Amino acid sequence: MRQLRGLFPLITSLILLIIFSVVAKCSQDNNKIFNIHKFQRNKQHSQNAISSCFHLKSRREEDSTTLEMKHRDFCSRKNRHEINKSLQERVILDNDQVQLLQYRMKSLILGELQTLSSTQMPLSSGMRLEILNYVITMTLGGENMTVIVDTGSDLTWVQCKPCSLCYNQLEPIFNPATSLSYQSVTCNSIACRLLQETSGNQVACDFNPSACNYYVSYGDGSYSRGELATERLDIGNSHVDKFVFGCGRSNKGLFGSASGLMGLGKSNLSLISQTSELYGGVFSYCLPSTDEGKSGSLTLGGNTSVYRNTTPIFYTRMVQNPQLSSFYMLNLTGIGVGGVHLYTSSVQQNGILIDSGTVITRLPPSIYRALKAEFVKQFSGFPSAPSFSILDTCFDLSSYKEVRIPTVKLQFEGNAELNVDANGVFYLVKYDASQACLAFASLAYEDEIAIIGNYQQKNSRIVYDTKLSQVGFAEEECSY
Numbered sequence: 196m197r198q199l200r201g202l203f204p205l206i207t208s209l210i211l212l213i214i215f216s217v218v219a220k221c222s223q224d225n226n227k228i229f230n231i232h233k234f235q236r237n238k239q240h241s242q243n244a245i246s247s248c249f250h251l252k253s254r255r256e257e258d259s260t261t262l263e264m265k266h267r268d269f270c271s272r273k274n275r276h277e278i279n280k281s282l283q284e285r286v287i288l289d290n291d292q293v294q295l296l297q298y299r300m301k302s303l304i305l306g307e308l309q310t311l312s313s314t315q316m317p318l319s320s321g322m323r324l325e326i327l328n329y330v331i332t333m334t335l336g337g338e339n340m341t342v343i344v345d346t347g348s349d350l351t352w353v354q355c356k357p358c359s360l361c362y363n364q365l366e367p368i369f370n371p372a373t374s375l376s377y378q379s380v381t382c383n384s385i386a387c388r389l390l391q392e393t394s395g396n397q398v399a400c401d402f403n404p405s406a407c408n409y410y411v412s413y414g415d416g417s418y419s420r421g422e423l424a425t426e427r428l429d430i431g432n433s434h435v436d437k438f439v440f441g442c443g444r445s446n447k448g449l450f451g452s453a454s455g456l457m458g459l460g461k462s463n464l465s466l467i468s469q470t471s472e473l474y475g476g477v478f479s480y481c482l483p484s485t486d487e488g489k490s491g492s493l494t495l496g497g498n499t500s501v502y503r504n505t506t507p508i509f510y511t512r513m514v515q516n517p518q519l520s521s522f523y524m525l526n527l528t529g530i531g532v533g534g535v536h537l538y539t540s541s542v543q544q545n546g547i548l549i550d551s552g553t554v555i556t557r558l559p560p561s562i563y564r565a566l567k568a569e570f571v572k573q574f575s576g577f578p579s580a581p582s583f584s585i586l587d588t589c590f591d592l593s594s595y596k597e598v599r600i601p602t603v604k605l606q607f608e609g610n611a612e613l614n615v616d617a618n619g620v621f622y623l624v625k626y627d628a629s630q631a632c633l634a635f636a637s638l639a640y641e642d643e644i645a646i647i648g649n650y651q652q653k654n655s656r657i658v659y660d661t662k663l664s665q666v667g668f669a670e671e672e673c674s675y
Contacts, residue, residue, distance in 0.1 A: 282624055335426055419455075555585065591628075601620075603635075
């Protein structure tokens, strides 16, 4: 009995140790470290930043092709003032484009798309100017083209010679005259009819029956105008003959130095549909952060063994909406903030759009208020800062090297969840972190479509399977 009594302190210590370990693990699971100094260092780009964003790599792995992906912030050299300006302009532009996106989706739902003029409506609703952040390199007609990627766009287009109006790009402008595989698309073709269905614009075939003209317009007057054509497309070691794309003869706007845009939407004109025989209608990406030299990847094909995810992939079904058939819509069932579950019933009627072109995630007002209240409750004791544009929950973190922040998890039907990276929780409006804002925003009305932006998708493997109509999520430290 005396021996048993001697064991009691040891047993008690072991029990306490287990309890403390569980509590520490729970605390760790419900919090992440946001390294402010690392963010600031990564904004000081090296001198070879621009060249490293072009002629990006690709590789073939079994039945999949992986393309190296870069964030456009790493594609230019900027001083501190220019960094502040670009950080702020991106949020303002994001707001303008989301309003245009909401207008288009509402018109599609109400069946009023055909009443819109071409100057009011983009060809496909994901095209987003400066705020389209990620680029890859493809080969079109034997020429390398570094293009912006967007899941909300359907048509792939590049600038073409002869060019009546073209913005500056670093790579040579595509010249159809030097290609033996280039062919114009006629106005009466199936591809031209698909263009009309995608854009809602009628093409006047009587004017020029030998050409199918496209016109992509934007909210601020930027645009790309040209004709549809077919060309050989090479991606890694695979190729597609007669790939339908837009040959842009007149292009104006904030497209940076990229050669054009790659559309990853769901319509029959998108790259995903046109390469479905090769890759089965499956693609995935891991969006890299703005860390200097960091690369992500865009993988075409459904071989999950080529991914580098650190957690299992869990899938959720795509919400089918005939009016929004070219969009990737999901059923958001909840949001976790530091382990506290928030219900999202108001999102479930229309679903939530996952989009690589929108920056900041948008939520219905009631859900955003609940998210904000819980986040502020857990992230207490830090000095507040003025709001900026759509971002109304801001802090002055300029005197901190790093801070511990509550985890944010977006939860979907089927137990899939997107665990938001620490760098996707705060948006630094100012380089010195004196205005660090919660990177979520409220929609204007409850019945608007909620959107998951690319800022919250960083360092996650996101898999789109259009054949099985599902989207998968897993954690991954992005690399090529």
